[in-house]
Amino acid sequence: MGFTTGLLGGFTLTSAIIYFSLEIHARNRLHQATLLRQQALILHNVVTPQALAPPPVSREVRAGMWETAKDRWNAELEGNVRKLQSTDWSAVGYRLEESVSSAWRRAFEKGREVAPEPPK
Structure with missing residues (x-):
């Protein structure tokens, strides 16, 4: 192994070790910061609890023309059936x-007026 390859090999190995050490250290710090934020939030919520979030709003999907026509037809049919059921048939x-x-009375009264009296 020559001077140049030894120098480059040592530099590469040292750089890789330093890079990975710093990367591991940065990730550990990031993880510790996340844990500290979570713990601070938990302690803050113990003292002053957050208000509950409102329940999600249900999403309404507008029906198409065919569905709207069917709904109108069904509503009209339902109204007619209710009317038939509530009618006093007597x-x-x-x-x-x-x-x-x-x-009948009027028809026969007009018939008597028009027809001559039978002879007695």
């Missing part, structure tokens, strides 16, 4: 009977 039948009987 009152409807009574009104229908009254209107049919009054129409």
Whole structure:
């Protein structure tokens, strides 16, 4: 091994050892700083607790035109079914009977007015 290769080899080895030592030292310091911040935050929260974060807002996805049309159709159908269920059918039948009987009476009264009296 010559002078130049020995010098370069020693320089490379020394540089690598110093670089890795400094890198390990920097990472250890970074890890220690993170741990100290966490511990300080824990101690600070013991003294003055932080307010709880509000629950996340639910995300609404707007429906498309087809879904909106189906929703409107279903709402109208539901309203009609409720109307049918809440109807008093006996009152409807009574009104229908009254209107049919009054129409029948009027038809026969007009028929009597138009038709001549039969001879006696």
